[in-house]
Amino acid sequence: MKPSKIISLNILIVFAVLLMYFFSTNMNFFSVFNREYDVVLVMKTTERISEFWVILEKGAIQAAEDLGVNITINGPDMEDNIQQQINIMEEVIESKPDAIILAATDFNRLVPAAAMAREKKIDLLTVDSFISSNDSQCEIGTVNIAAGAKLGGYMTGQLNAGDTVAIISFVADSSPAIEREMGVRSALGEQFKILDTIYTNNNMNLGYSETKRILSEYPELKAIAALNENSAVGTYRAIKDSERAGDILFVTFDSDLELIQGLEDGIIKATLVQKPYNMGYLAVQNAYYLIKGRSVPPSIDTGSELISRENMYDIKNQKLLFPSK
Structure with a gap:
């Protein structure tokens, strides 16, 4: 065999060995770029x-x-x-x-x-x-302050000056709870009597019992805003079980099948649906x-929509109410 061929063969063997080693290690080309x-x-x-x-x-x-x-x-x-x-x-x-x-x-x-x-x-x-x-x-x-203001604005259009309003929130020091309440209160302004905020700690049963309590203690209560899904479900069940179903202005954040049924039945007047x-x-x-x-933006607003019984059957709102379908 000619020397040049022997050299070429040795180079191929060395290359093959290096290639095998290259692919046998964890830090190979593909793991770096496609891991x-x-x-x-x-x-x-x-x-x-x-x-x-x-x-x-x-x-x-x-x-x-x-x-x-x-x-x-x-x-x-x-x-x-x-x-x-x-x-x-x-x-x-x-x-x-x-x-x-x-x-x-x-x-x-x-x-x-x-x-x-x-x-x-x-x-x-x-x-x-x-x-x-x-x-x-x-x-x-x-953007929870804006979303809360949207819900509060809807309430303002349905109430009379001096009416009594309750806010049922969830975990006191979470940013959505803080900001949604700020938005609702800013929209309601000074023209209504707003009770002390109730915190459910995201517990449906506590939302239920607290709603029953305020309905009993404040017969003049005209409106309730529940600021997240679990608080809303507990509040909805309490209103449904009371004599005030359909009479009180009840608005919520979020929706599940039970809350959608409440919207359809008229017990819930409007809900602020997120994405x-x-x-x-x-x-x-x-x-x-x-x-x-x-680079990424410092914040991204994923949006929200106020949905009432009047517009809940619009195609775009149906997609928001039933996002998993």
């Missing part, structure tokens, strides 16, 4: 009573599938278990994912965990429920953009 990025979605709760969180999760999972992202979903067992969410965040940070998407149970108490994530160079986004610091690189969700699927999808999509080094 699955790890994103963790830390929800406010993993409880599946609220349709809102179920739909948000579907949007997140779909985005992960579309983008080839490995997504893990975690969260406290109940929405008012703030310390459990803090503990989960600390555990997630130790696992060093590429990005964390947080739906914060508390506006202030999740700030240290958020700061820790950024110190560890983990990309951090917030969805639906935000934090009081600037650690979140992108906030995705409803949780969009929230989940856009949160994962923008996490992916951050991981890839792309």
Whole structure:
């Protein structure tokens, strides 16, 4: 065999060995450029009573599938278990994912965990429920003050000056609860008597019992605004079981099948519907953009619509009321 052929053969053998080694290692060309990025979605709760969180999760999972992202979903067992969410965040940070998407149970108490994530160079986004610091690189969700004002504006058009109004909220120090109430109160202004805000801690049974109590204690009560799905369901059941069904102006945030039935029956006069699927999808999509080094906007408004019995059968509103169909 000629020397030149021997040299060429040796080069091919060496190349083949190097190629085999190249593909046998974890840090090969394809793992660097096409590896699955790890994103963790830390929800406010993993409880599946609220349709809102179920739909948000579907949007997140779909985005992960579309983008080839490995997504893990975690969260406290109940929405008012703030310390459990803090503990989960600390555990997630130790696992060093590429990005964390947080739906914060508390506006202030999740700030240290958020700061820790950024110190560890983990990309951090917030969805639906935000934090009081600037650690979140992108906030995705409803502009809750404007949404609350939309609901309060509807109430103002249906009431007379001096009427008594109740606000039934959920977890006191979560950003949506704070901002929705601000919006409702700003729209109602000073012309109505607004009772002290009731907090249900996202518990339907507490919403039920508290609504029964105020209906009994304040027979002059003219309107109730329930500021999230679970609070609304408890309030709806209490009004339905009372003699005030259809008589009191009852408006809500969010919708599930039971609340939609209440809207159809006229017990609920209007509901402010959010877009949780969009929230989940856009949160994962923008996490992916951050991981890839792309810039993202500091906030994304996913929108909301006020739906009443009069317009609930419009095609666009049907899609919002039944997003999983």
